[in-house]
Amino acid sequence: MDASEKEIEAELEEVGPPGMQQVASITSGSIPRAVWGLAWPTLIANVLMTVTGLINALFVGRLGSGDSIAAIGFAEQILMMVFSIMMSVVVGTTALVARFTGARDTANAEEAARQSLIMGVVASVIATLVLLAISNPVLQEMGARGRVLDLSLAYIRIICIALVPFSFLIVIGAIFRGLGDTRTPMRIMMGVNALAVLFDYGLILGHGPFPRLGVVGAAISSDIVRTAGCIASLYYLLRCPLAGALSGSMRPSWAWFTRILSIGIPSALQALLRTGGSMAFVYVLGRLPNANAAVAALTIGVRTEGISFMPGLAFGAAATSMVGQNRGARRSDRAEKAGWVCVRQAISIMGPMGAVFYLYAGWLARLFTPDPAVIALTASYLTANAVSQPCMAFGMVLGGALQGAGETKVPAWVTFFTMWGIRLPAAYVVALVLGLGASGAWWTMAASSMAYALIIASIYKRGKWKAKEV
Numbered sequence: 206m207d208a209s210e211k212e213i214e215a216e217l218e219e220v221g222p223p224g225m226q227q228v229a230s231i232t233s234g235s236i237p238r239a240v241w242g243l244a245w246p247t248l249i250a251n252v253l254m255t256v257t258g259l260i261n262a263l264f265v266g267r268l269g270s271g272d273s274i275a276a277i278g279f280a281e282q283i284l285m286m287v288f289s290i291m292m293s294v295v296v297g298t299t300a301l302v303a304r305f306t307g308a309r310d311t312a313n314a315e316e317a318a319r320q321s322l323i324m325g326v327v328a329s330v331i332a333t334l335v336l337l338a339i340s341n342p343v344l345q346e347m348g349a350r351g352r353v354l355d356l357s358l359a360y361i362r363i364i365c366i367a368l369v370p371f372s373f374l375i376v377i378g379a380i381f382r383g384l385g386d387t388r389t390p391m392r393i394m395m396g397v398n399a400l401a402v403l404f405d406y407g408l409i410l411g412h413g414p415f416p417r418l419g420v421v422g423a424a425i426s427s428d429i430v431r432t433a434g435c436i437a438s439l440y441y442l443l444r445c446p447l448a449g450a451l452s453g454s455m456r457p458s459w460a461w462f463t464r465i466l467s468i469g470i471p472s473a474l475q476a477l478l479r480t481g482g483s484m485a486f487v488y489v490l491g492r493l494p495n496a497n498a499a500v501a502a503l504t505i506g507v508r509t510e511g512i513s514f515m516p517g518l519a520f521g522a523a524a525t526s527m528v529g530q531n532r533g534a535r536r537s538d539r540a541e542k543a544g545w546v547c548v549r550q551a552i553s554i555m556g557p558m559g560a561v562f563y564l565y566a567g568w569l570a571r572l573f574t575p576d577p578a579v580i581a582l583t584a585s586y587l588t589a590n591a592v593s594q595p596c597m598a599f600g601m602v603l604g605g606a607l608q609g610a611g612e613t614k615v616p617a618w619v620t621f622f623t624m625w626g627i628r629l630p631a632a633y634v635v636a637l638v639l640g641l642g643a644s645g646a647w648w649t650m651a652a653s654s655m656a657y658a659l660i661i662a663s664i665y666k667r668g669k670w671k672a673k674e675v
Contacts, residue, residue: 231385231527232307232534236546240523244550246391247382248519255511257398257405259573261423262508264409266574271501273420274574276356278504279349282484283340284364287332289476291372294324295379297469300611302383302447303526307533311446318380318450320461325372327457333365347484348491348500356420363424370435377438380447385526389441397434404429471613475620482624486650489632490643495578499643502582505573506647509587513558513594514601520551521605528609537671544606544665551598559594562587582643589647593654600658603665612670619660628653 230239265273298321305314340361341354349357374397378390404415404426411417418425443451490499524547531540562569570583604616631649635641664670 231530232536232539236527236539236543237550240520240527240543240546240550243385243387243523243526244516244519244547246387247522248516250387250391250394251515251518252512253398254394255508255515257401258508258511260402261405261409261426262505262573264405265420265423266505267410268419271497271574271576271579272353273356274501274504274579275497276349276353276420277360277423278500279344279347279353279487280357280360280364281504282347282480282487283336283343283361286477286480286484287336289473289480290332290335291325291328291375291473292476293466293469293473294321294328294372295375295469296472296608296613297321297465297467298376298379299383299522299525300468300529300609301465302380303385303529303609304533304611306384307530314383315447315449316458316461317465318383318447319453319455320458321376321380321465322373322450323455323457324462324465325376326369329368329372333368336361336365343484347488348496353497360420360424363421364427367428367431370432373435374431374438377442380442380450381445382522382526383529384445384447385530386445387522387526389445393434393437393441396437397430400430400433401426468608468611468613471617472608475613475617478617478620478624482629485629486632486646489629489636489646492637493642495582495642498576498578499582501574501576501579502570502586502643505570505579505583506586506590509569509573509583510562510590513555513562514597516551516554516558517598517601518605520547520598521602523547524602524606525609528606529611530609532610532671532673540606540610541665541668541671544603547602547606548599551602552595555598556595559591562594563591566591585644586647589644589651590654593651596655596658598658599662600654603661606665607661607670610670611673615664616661619657619664623653623657623660627656 230242262274262277265277298317301317301321302314305311305317340358344354344357374393378393381387381389405423407413407415408418408422408426409420411422415422439451442448487500487503490496490503493499524544527543527547528540531537531543566584566587567580569587570580573583574580607613607616628649631652632646635645635649636643639645
């Protein structure tokens with residue numbers, strides 16, 4: 206790179222508005238600097254989202270019954286399974302927008318964004334119908350009974366009301382990430398999370414002018430803030446280089462749908478395998494004598510551990526943009542190097558966070574509930590899964606890199622093997638056959654996560670994804 210190119214790149218990075226001009230810093234110049242520039246806004250947004258989820262759990266935990274936490278835990282397993290339908294749109298959107306942006310093909314990037322928005326609406330309607338049809342029988346099969354079942358059903362039905370706005374929120378976020386703009390989604394999520402804390406505090410616990418609605422209040426709060434996030438996302442999209450996605454013909458294009466889904470369906474399948482596996486894991490916990498305490502501990506543990514996931518997701522999103530745009534610019538070697546840089550930066554954060562979970566597991570558990578049984582199981586969850594945090598950085602980040610390349614089938618197969626071939630059979634044997642209960646099952650989660658990371662890292666290093674066309 207000569208002096209004039211360096212000056213141009215420095216000027217672009219200093220200004221940093223959303224749009225095509227950000228491509229220069231992604232496809233040329235310092236890789237660590239570009240990675241960090243993409244990752245830190247996503248990291249902040251994700252951490253805020255996780256902290257908001259933790260605050261939500263704190264408020265629900267103060268309702269005085271483990272049933273409320275367990276109800277949301279059961280409901281979230283089903284919601285995550287159905288949200289996987291939307292993942293097919295999100296992943297395909299980011300990959301295509303990134304590839305066309307890297308190739309300086311604005312027209313196709315805009316059309317990819319437009320068709321993705323249309324698909325998002327279709328997917329959200331399908332998700333709503335599926336949720337309303339399957340929730341009751343699936344919850345009962347998972348082990349939800351009595352008051353826990355009633356609360357879970359109420360939570361899911363209210364969440365369905367705002368699934369269309371939610372689809373706009375996540376698809377527009379994917380469009381911006383494909384452009385290489387992670388700051389705009391960060392700004393949106395900062396506002397969304399601030400509103401979430403306000404409405405959670407009022408509607409769950411009944412403070413201020415709000416009634417005390419408990420679990421129902423948590424669902425209503427989610428609907429309100431997701432709708433607000435949708436409005437903010439549309440506002441910013443109208444002011445970015447792909448604003449044309451909201452104008453012109455809104456007729457669905459089956460050719461584009463096929464193109465988006467060819468990338469997204471394997472990732473959606475991967476998400477379905479994960480969430481379906483999580484539901485099956487809850488099914489195992491539901492067969493334990495202390496089922497409600499175990500599910501409540503899982504819910505708290507996942508939300509707490511989610512703080513450590515955030516760097517992995519942030520650098521995974523950075524890897525998606527870096528790999529996608531550099532493949533579009535025909536710079537495959539730079540794309541590969543970017544993936545490894547993302548891994549190193551993720552480990553530097555996730556490793557120390559795992560140590561905190563391990564050392565302060567009991568203290569963290571006591572923040573969420575006064576129930577001694579739930580505290581003990583939550584502490585054992587955090588201890589077991591803390592050891593896998595550095596390894597998970599490999600899986601989360603390089604999985605995102607493969608998505609950016611459009612290689613989404615292989616990670617889906619790896620997820621199937623590690624979730625359904627390792628975690629679930631091992632959890633059943635350890636928890637129910639050997640009688641080690643939930644505390645033993647937590648270790649099967651850690652083992653399968655480490656296996657996934659090892660396999661994905663090997664596949665990425667092999668490099669066959671460099672020849673993938675989208």
